[in-house]
Amino acid sequence: MIKINPVEILNLISEDGYADLTGIISEDQVEIINEKIKFAMEQPHSNGQRGYVKQGCQRYLADTLSYGKEIIDVYTNPTLIEIAEKYAEDLVHLSNYRIYSTYPSEDFKMWWHLDNKIDTYDFEKKTFIQQVVPDDKGLIFLMYLTDVVDGGVQLVKGSHKWSRKHDQESFDHMEDEFMDDIVTFNNCPKGTFVVYDYATIHRAKPYNGGQVRTSMFGQLSPSRMPAGEPILLNVRDLNHLTKKQKQVLNFGNEPTTLNWPIGTLEEFLPPVKEEVSFIKKLRRLFQ
Ligand SMILES: O=C(O)CCC(=O)C(=O)O
Numbered sequence: 001m002i003k004i005n006p007v008e009i010l011n012l013i014s015e016d017g018y019a020d021l022t023g024i025i026s027e028d029q030v031e032i033i034n035e036k037i038k039f040a041m042e043q044p045h046s047n048g049q050r051g052y053v054k055q056g057c058q059r060y061l062a063d064t065l066s067y068g069k070e071i072i073d074v075y076t077n078p079t080l081i082e083i084a085e086k087y088a089e090d091l092v093h094l095s096n097y098r099i100y101s102t103y104p105s106e107d108f109k110m111w112w113h114l115d116n117k118i119d120t121y122d123f124e125k126k127t128f129i130q131q132v133v134p135d136d137k138g139l140i141f142l143m144y145l146t147d148v149v150d151g152g153v154q155l156v157k158g159s160h161k162w163s164r165k166h167d168q169e170s171f172d173h174m175e176d177e178f179m180d181d182i183v184t185f186n187n188c189p190k191g192t193f194v195v196y197d198y199a200t201i202h203r204a205k206p207y208n209g210g211q212v213r214t215s216m217f218g219q220l221s222p223s224r225m226p227a228g229e230p231i232l233l234n235v236r237d238l239n240h241l242t243k244k245q246k247q248v249l250n251f252g253n254e255p256t257t258l259n260w261p262i263g264t265l266e267e268f269l270p271p272v273k274e275e276v277s278f279i280k281k282l283r284r285l286f287q
């Protein structure tokens, strides 16, 4: 475990928009987490089958926080929370969280964006609605659970100082202007832990070959902002939580959106090729 100086980290985040906290979570804890999620990351979530929900080229572990106390302990790490509360100048809670695997892809790419926004699920339209809030100030952390060669997180250094002036979520059209300030976390070992002001423009670097990247993501928002996603825990862990952990995990508060993503039935449909041969067989039967 490394010694972290919260004041130093706060200065770095204020200046650059991000800081490297690698070492805050031990290698052993990363291994335990990987072991606990291993089987679920290989099968779609359905009824009692514990697994992932698919979205584009990513697999999101359903009910992420229910897999082990070690996962809760990352999201509520005391040093991380201390830094987040000082930075947000408020108490913080976990508003968004996920463990997900990103697959190399020709078809899907994440756009440059920021996350100082309110997400709400519209039950009638069955869609997430986003509202950018310039005053929303908090932190996101991203920890790699696999070694990452390509497809790492990219941040635009210092952009938290000017992004709030633009009332928009997507920044792809301005890429030429901030090209020289892009910092990429490629070629980083598992356990790499990056924390950033979520008004810092960022994305996952698009890549179309190489290894799958599994990451753990958490957004810590000031208590003046809405609660965020539902937090579903395993009763096994409830008696072992401190008062501070319960605060961060939003005990007693109504969620204000749903867990993202919702997913589709796509995973359960036969691949197109099989479907075609199946229909051919049917045709032959009836000819
Ligand atoms: O996976 C990444 O590198 C970034 C993820 C992200 O920006 C998000 O989920 O909002």
Ligand SMILES: [Fe+2]
Residues within 6 Å of the ligand: 113, 114, 115, 202
């Ligand atoms: Fe993001």
